[in-house]
Amino acid sequence: MTEGTADAPPGTPETPEAPSVGKPRLKEYDGEGITVTFEPRRCLHAAECVHGLPEVFDLSRRPWVLPDAAVPERVAEVIRRCPSGALQYRPAAGGAAEEPDAPTRVRRNPSGQLVVRGDLLVAGEQGVRRETRVLLCGCGASGNQPYCDHSGPCAGPGDDVAEERQEPSGTAR
Numbered sequence: 001m002t003e004g005t006a007d008a009p010p011g012t013p014e015t016p017e018a019p020s021v022g023k024p025r026l027k028e029y030d031g032e033g034i035t036v037t038f039e040p041r042r043c044l045h046a047a048e049c050v051h052g053l054p055e056v057f058d059l060s061r062r063p064w065v066l067p068d069a070a071v072p073e074r075v076a077e078v079i080r081r082c083p084s085g086a087l088q089y090r091p092a093a094g095g096a097a098e099e100p101d102a103p104t105r106v107r108r109n110p111s112g113q114l115v116v117r118g119d120l121l122v123a124g125e126q127g128v129r130r131e132t133r134v135l136l137c138g139c140g141a142s143g144n145q146p147y148c149d150h151s152g153p154c155a156g157p158g159d160d161v162a163e164e165r166q167e168p169s170g171t172a173r
C-alpha cells in the first residue's frame, strides 16, 4: 500500500504493478444524481449505511440500495462513513467526487484489523486499486487479501463469515 495521486475513482484498478486476475465483483445501483457501487466481499458490518440512511440502504428490500431516496450529497456523505470501502459512489456530471482524507491515517482496532483512510494504492488479487477507505487483514487469514473478510479471529459471534457473504442473503438485488 502506498500513497498515490491518480484521478481514477476509488475502488478502480489503477496500475499494472501487481498481477491482475480479474475485476472486482461490484454491484451497481444507478440514480439520477449518483451511482452507488457495492462490493459484497468487503462488507464487514451492518452499521453505518443502514443506520445512516435507512431510506436508501435497506437490507429487507430489493434492491437494497435506492440511490434516489435521498439527495446525492447526503448519500455520498453516508457512503464516506463506510470503513471497509465496500460502498463507493460516482456522482453525476457536475457532482463532486470523493476526496481522500489527508493526511492518511492507519490504526489497528481491537479486532486486529487495520483501519486505513487516505489517498491509497492497494495491491491485491485484482491488481493495484486506488482506494480512500479500507479495512485490511491484520491476521493473515483473509481469503481476500489484503482486505479483511472476517475469516480470522476478528469475526465476532454475530458476524457473518466469508463463505456466507459469497452468496449474500441480505445484500443482493
Ligand code: SF4
Pocket (backbone or CB within 6 Å): 042, 043, 044, 045, 046, 047, 048, 049, 050, 081, 082, 083, 084, 085, 086, 087
Ligand atoms: S456497506 Fe460499509 S457501512 Fe454498510 S454494512 Fe457494509 S461495511 Fe458497513
Ligand code: FES
Pocket (backbone or CB within 6 Å): 111, 112, 113, 136, 137, 138, 139, 140, 141, 142, 148, 149, 150, 151, 152, 153, 154, 155
Ligand atoms: S483481520 Fe479479519 S480476516 Fe484477518
